[in-house]
Every structure is written in C-alpha cells, then in structure tokens.
Amino acid sequence: MDDKDKSQRPDEGEKASPCGDLADPALHKALKKGNRKVITDLYVHENVENEPVEFAFTVFVRLNAKKKTLKNVSFQHSVFDACYFNNCVFDTCDFTGCRFIGCNMHQSAFSGCKFEYAVFERCQIDDDILEREAPRQENLKLRFARSLRMNFQQIGDAKAVNRAISHELEATSSYLKKSWASSETYYRNKYPGWKKLPQFIKWLEFRTLDAIWGNGENxxxxxxxxxxxxxxxxxxxxxxxxxxxxxxxxxxxxxxxxxxxxxxxxxxxxxxxxxxxxxxxxxxxxxxxxxxxxxxxxxx
Structure with a gap:
C-alpha cells in the first residue's frame, strides 16, 4: 500500500463515523443556531431609553456602566456575567429569565422592573429589591426571594439573608393557602379536585410550625x-x-x-x-x- 492510500485511511485508534459530519451535535439537522449575541468588555457611555429588542437575548460579559439611566429596556433571557453597574438607574426594564453571575450593582436602583424567573449568583446588590421589585404572583415571588437568599448567603450578607427568608416564608404561606383555597385559574388548573387535600395538609403544617417557632426564624x-x-x-x-x-x-x-x-x-x-x-x-x-x-x- 502506498503512502497516498495510507493517508486516506483512518488511524487505528479512530472510528469512522457512520453519519459523517452529523456526528457533531452542533451540525445536527434538529439544531439551529440561536439568536443569542455575546458582547464582551464594553461600557455604556450614554443613557438608554426605549429599546424593546436590541438588548434582549444577549450575553453581557464584563459590561460596565456608571451613573447611567436605562429606561424601558428589554433584557429578556439575557446573561450578565461579571458586569459592573455603579449608581445606575434601571427604570421599567424587563429582566425576565435573566441570569446575573458575579455582578456588582453597587448602589444601583431598580424601579418598576420585571424579574420573573431571574436568577442571582454571587452578586452585590441592595436588599431593598426584595420589597420593591418582587413579582406579584406568589410562586414567582417565592422563587425570586429564594434566589436572592442563596445569593446573599454566597456573599456572606447575614442581614440580607434574614430579610430574604422573611419574604420567602411570607410568599410560601400565601402560595400554600391559595393552592387549596383560591379559585384563581392558575391554582384551579394546577390543583384540581383531590389534589387540594395534600396542599391543605402542607399549609396546615406550615402554619403550625410558624405559630410555634416561626419556621426557625423567629x-x-x-x-x-x-x-x-x-x-x-x-x-x-x-x-x-x-x-x-x-x-x-x-x-x-x-x-x-x-x-x-x-x-x-x-x-x-x-x-x-x-x-x-x-x-x-x-x-x-x-x-x-x-x-x-x-x-x-x-x-x-
């Protein structure tokens, strides 16, 4: 066998893929490239207003801003990784499904923003966000407070942890009660018929422990x-x-x-x-x- 034939032959340790290039999952016909953009090492040099599309579905890596106002901006399903926002104002911004990782939002203020399904990890953020920006729905408010509680535990802010736990317990109590007593469509569809009974037992147990020792917090x-x-x-x-x-x-x-x-x-x-x-x-x-x-x- 000549050298040309050997070069066309796969090595002994390698196995030829029956699918050819389809062996790479990224090239499978069921997968397509998404619309998420990646922006790295930029800073906001002016105020931003009325941007419903441009900043959504974006991965912001080390984005910086100082004393800037962002009003009516949609950041839906974006990722903020190691970003720094100093004394910034976020007014009626949409952070639905966002993920904040290792961000520093020192003295930044949020007003009328949406944080449904948002997740926080190792972020420096003021604890007043718990009261001012928590979602109204009990289940979303519970997840929001729980995520911030875990975030404050990671950075060692004991006072903020206690505050987050209080909001989490309040949302849990309201959610468990509505799960068996409310006639709202969400609870009626999720807990129909006999499924209300286990929720009632959970609520009764929760209320009993709350009366005895505040569920470990009072x-x-x-x-x-x-x-x-x-x-x-x-x-x-x-x-x-x-x-x-x-x-x-x-x-x-x-x-x-x-x-x-x-x-x-x-x-x-x-x-x-x-x-x-x-x-x-x-x-x-x-x-x-x-x-x-x-x-x-x-x-x-």
Missing part, C-alpha cells in the same frame, strides 16, 4: 410558645390540685410552672403521662432554640 414566637406551655401547666395544676375559683391559686401555680417545665421541682404527684409530655416538650423546645441560634450565628 425567637419571639418560640418564647411565646414556651410561655403558653407555662400557662397550660398552671391551669392543669390549679384545676386538679387547688381551687379553680381562686385567682391566687392560678398565680401560685404559674409561679411554680418554670420549675415543673425544667424538671427541677414537682409540687404535686403529677400523672406519668403529664410529666412525660412536659419532658418531651422541654426537649423539643431546647432543640428548636438550638437550631435558631445555630442558624443565626452560622450566617455570620
């Missing part, structure tokens, strides 16, 4: 629950071992309730089920308190 609610337990102990003690018509008896029982709750004293021979219930409640209360403290200090 120390005052946990203290309120412990206070309620002391009141129950006092009522049980007075009703069974004192005069229920004597107000002083209730006060004395309530004064002695901390000792009963912490297992220090037993003023009376309480039933085993009652002392066991108090012990279990005490352990759960300490576990809840420890979890809150760990979460609070763990974010700093």
């Amino acid at each position: 120390t005052l609610k946990l203290l309120r629950s412990i206070f309620a337990i002391h009141v129950i102990i006092a009522l049980f003690d007075t009703y069974n071992y004192a005069d229920p018509w004597d107000l002083k008896a209730y006060l004395q029982s309530f004064t002695a309730s901390p000792g009963v709750f912490f297992g220090i004293t037993d003023p009376h021979a309480y039933p085993v089920w009652f002392t066991s219930l108090i012990a279990a409640t005490r352990l759960v209360g300490f576990a809840f308190l420890t979890a809150i403290l760990v979460k609070r200090f763990g974010r700093r």
Whole structure:
C-alpha cells in the first residue's frame, strides 16, 4: 500500500463515523443556531431609553456602566456575567429569565422592573429589591426571594439573608393557602379536585410550625410558645390540685410552672403521662432554640 492510500485511511485508534459530519451535535439537522449575541468588555457611555429588542437575548460579559439611566429596556433571557453597574438607574426594564453571575450593582436602583424567573449568583446588590421589585404572583415571588437568599448567603450578607427568608416564608404561606383555597385559574388548573387535600395538609403544617417557632426564624414566637406551655401547666395544676375559683391559686401555680417545665421541682404527684409530655416538650423546645441560634450565628 502506498503512502497516498495510507493517508486516506483512518488511524487505528479512530472510528469512522457512520453519519459523517452529523456526528457533531452542533451540525445536527434538529439544531439551529440561536439568536443569542455575546458582547464582551464594553461600557455604556450614554443613557438608554426605549429599546424593546436590541438588548434582549444577549450575553453581557464584563459590561460596565456608571451613573447611567436605562429606561424601558428589554433584557429578556439575557446573561450578565461579571458586569459592573455603579449608581445606575434601571427604570421599567424587563429582566425576565435573566441570569446575573458575579455582578456588582453597587448602589444601583431598580424601579418598576420585571424579574420573573431571574436568577442571582454571587452578586452585590441592595436588599431593598426584595420589597420593591418582587413579582406579584406568589410562586414567582417565592422563587425570586429564594434566589436572592442563596445569593446573599454566597456573599456572606447575614442581614440580607434574614430579610430574604422573611419574604420567602411570607410568599410560601400565601402560595400554600391559595393552592387549596383560591379559585384563581392558575391554582384551579394546577390543583384540581383531590389534589387540594395534600396542599391543605402542607399549609396546615406550615402554619403550625410558624405559630410555634416561626419556621426557625423567629425567637419571639418560640418564647411565646414556651410561655403558653407555662400557662397550660398552671391551669392543669390549679384545676386538679387547688381551687379553680381562686385567682391566687392560678398565680401560685404559674409561679411554680418554670420549675415543673425544667424538671427541677414537682409540687404535686403529677400523672406519668403529664410529666412525660412536659419532658418531651422541654426537649423539643431546647432543640428548636438550638437550631435558631445555630442558624443565626452560622450566617455570620
């Protein structure tokens, strides 16, 4: 075999593709090149207004802007990678489906913007966006707050994390309630018939835990629950071992309730089920308190 024949023959380690060039997925007939543009290392040197198409479906890499106003600009389904916006104003801009990665939006303001399905990763952004620019729909508001909560955790902003969690819990509560009680078309189509029952159970569980300890975010609610337990102990003690018509008896029982709750004293021979219930409640209360403290200090 001459050298010409050898050059036309594939190497032994290579396998000839039966599809030829179609082996490259980018050249498959089912795939076509999209309309997404890539813009790298540019800066905005003037204000931008009324651009419904030009800036949409774009990958902005290291885009810079300082003290500029962008009004009524559509950035739909764009990607902002390592961009820097200093003291900029975004007025009625559309950020639907956008992804912000490692961006610095120091002191930039957003007014009337759309952030449906937007995702934030390692971005420096003011936490007031949670209240001013959150979507109205509960499910979208929940995802928006969750994305910002994870973003603030990545940059170590503990105060903003707590604020984002509060908005996330509020949106979760509203969403779970509407999922079984609302007659809106979205919820009626997504949770028809018997599917409302699991949502009702989830809402009931959520509300119960929220009342007991604020779903792990409210120390005052946990203290309120412990206070309620002391009141129950006092009522049980007075009703069974004192005069229920004597107000002083209730006060004395309530004064002695901390000792009963912490297992220090037993003023009376309480039933085993009652002392066991108090012990279990005490352990759960300490576990809840420890979890809150760990979460609070763990974010700093």
